[in-house]
Amino acid sequence: xxxxxxxxxxxxxxxxxxxxxxxxxxxxxxxxxxxxxxxxxxxxxxxxxxxxxxxxxxxxxxxxxxxxxxxxxxxxxxxxxxxxxxxxxxxxxxxxx
Numbered sequence: 001x002x003x004x005x006x007x008x009x010x011x012x013x014x015x016x017x018x019x020x021x022x023x024x025x026x027x028x029x030x031x032x033x034x035x036x037x038x039x040x041x042x043x044x045x046x047x048x049x050x051x052x053x054x055x056x057x058x059x060x061x062x063x064x065x066x067x068x069x070x071x072x073x074x075x076x077x078x079x080x081x082x083x084x085x086x087x088x089x090x091x092x093x094x095x096x097x
Contacts, residue, residue: 006091013084020076024069031065 025047032040032049039058044050051063 006087009087009090010084013080013087016076016080016083020073020080024073027069028066031062035059035062 028047028049032043035043036058039056039062042052042056042059043062049066051059051066055063
């Protein structure tokens with residue numbers, strides 16, 4: 001398993017998946033830290049920090065950030081799944097013997 005290119009290709013997919021998740025968590029945690037305590041209490045539990053359905057004006061920027069980071073995370077995760085599908089295709093095709 002030392003120099004197997006398949007492990008490297010699978011690992012790249014896992015790295016993209018986990019990297020997107022950790023990036024979003026760090027970004028949200030940093031944004032929550034900058035909010036006043038009263039606004040922090042209105043958010044959901046860590047690590048999701050879901051804003052209320054109808055956020056007050058003070059949480060509007062956080063709600064926009066929350067949605068934007070969710071979209072970026074799912075785009076990167078979609079690319080990771082497509083990459084994983086490509087690697088499986090290469091395996092089934094017989095490229096790696």
